[in-house]
Amino acid sequence: MVSSIATRNNVRVYGKGVQPIMFAHGFGCDQNMWRFITPAFENDYRIILFDYVGAGKSDVNAYEPERYASLHGYAQDVLEIIDYLKLKDVIFVGHSVSSMVGVLSAIEEPSYFSKLILVGPSPCYINKDDYKGGFEKKDIEGLLETMEKNYIGWANFLAPAIMANKERPELGEELTESFCSTDPVIALQFAEATFFSDNRDDLRKIKIPSLILQCSEDIIAPVEVGEYVHKNLANSTLKIMKATGHCPHMSEPEETISLMKEYLSNAT
Numbered sequence: 001m002v003s004s005i006a007t008r009n010n011v012r013v014y015g016k017g018v019q020p021i022m023f024a025h026g027f028g029c030d031q032n033m034w035r036f037i038t039p040a041f042e043n044d045y046r047i048i049l050f051d052y053v054g055a056g057k058s059d060v061n062a063y064e065p066e067r068y069a070s071l072h073g074y075a076q077d078v079l080e081i082i083d084y085l086k087l088k089d090v091i092f093v094g095h096s097v098s099s100m101v102g103v104l105s106a107i108e109e110p111s112y113f114s115k116l117i118l119v120g121p122s123p124c125y126i127n128k129d130d131y132k133g134g135f136e137k138k139d140i141e142g143l144l145e146t147m148e149k150n151y152i153g154w155a156n157f158l159a160p161a162i163m164a165n166k167e168r169p170e171l172g173e174e175l176t177e178s179f180c181s182t183d184p185v186i187a188l189q190f191a192e193a194t195f196f197s198d199n200r201d202d203l204r205k206i207k208i209p210s211l212i213l214q215c216s217e218d219i220i221a222p223v224e225v226g227e228y229v230h231k232n233l234a235n236s237t238l239k240i241m242k243a244t245g246h247c248p249h250m251s252e253p254e255e256t257i258s259l260m261k262e263y264l265s266n267a268t
Contacts, residue, residue, distance in 0.1 A: 005084040009050040009077060010057040013085065017045035019114075020087045024078065026096030026120075026247075027194055028159070028179040028187060030056025033095070036253035040261070045091070050081055054186035063186055070193050071097065075104035082112050089114040091264070095249060096120050096220065097194045103233075104199070106206045116210040117260060120246050121229050122221040123199040131200070132224045140195045147188055155179035162220055164245030171251055203232040210236040211263040213256065217244040237263060 005011070012031065015021075021041055023034045031049040038047050051058040052074055067073040078101060082090060090113050094102040099121030106113045124133045126140060135143075147154045159179050160172030179187070210233055214226030223240065230238035239259050243252035 004059070004062070005080050008053060008059045008062040009081055010059075011081055011085070012049040013046065015042040015045050015047040017041075017043065019045055019089055019091065020048050020085075021045040021091040021093060022048040022050075022078075022082070022087070024050070024092065024094040024098035024101060025052070025055065026098055027190055028055075028155075028175070028182055029095070030178065032056065033178070033247070033250060034093075037093075037249050037257060037260075040257045048081070048085065048087070048090075050077075052077065052190075054183050054190065060183060060186070063183075065189060068186075068189060068193065071101055071104055071197050071199070074098075074101045074193075075108060078102070078105045079109055079112065082109075087112070091115045091117065093117040093260070094119065094121070096122070096246065097190075097197075100197065100199045100202070103202050103206060106208050107202060110206060110208060113208050115264070116206075116208055117213065117263070118210060118229065119213045119249060119256070120215060120218060120221045120226075121212060122225045123203055123229060123232075124197065125195045125220070126198075128198075131228070132222065134220065134222045134225060135195070144188065144191060144195070147184075147191060151184040151187065152180055162246045163251065164217065164219075165251045168251070171245075171247070174250075175247065200228075200232065203229060204234070207234045211260070212236055212238045213241055213248060213259060214238060215241050215243045215245060215248055218246050220246045239263075 030051045053063045092102045099118035126133045159176035163172040163175045230236050248256045
């Protein structure tokens, strides 16, 4: 039922501007992760926040294993939210896996979007031939096996490594807590959909202006991956950040905001 979309994805809309800027969180996260970024944009834009089904305060009863077996199911949610809110000229800000969710959404309905801002994007996490995604397939399979056997232990090990910035352990602790609050069954399927995805060919299917924010050190999406996305995504701008880790919107919000604002002011 269309009226359930806002509840299904815990959609929040606020801000004093007209143009919508939609923030899509990464794996194991929720919309709260954007809290350091959104205040800088609420005076000039209409802010759209949401949680994927299974995350945050979404309606977990709306989860359908078949629908969310691939990233296309999550892209469909994004398009349904945009359609439900009757949005136009959306600036889509996607973190990590949501970058490719945004790309898939833009392929399906390019007229909905004016710009994409991709934070730590990766079209393929597994090394294939001459492509370096950062992981061997056996490493991903081992990761998912551990995740299935001991989800809490997996989260406590991996989340701080993803966040990096060891001098600020509270950041890793927050990501760990977020991972642990996600339904393990849903998280495993989302992880499989994420880490086994290969969206390299999809990059060439859109020409929407895009900003790629690439951290200088990132175990999930190495610099080579950001460069690959830039090379294969038409009308894209690549910014290598001083920020390290995979979550610059949390660890270095000022730099993230500055680069976003610079891009948006120059791209108008």
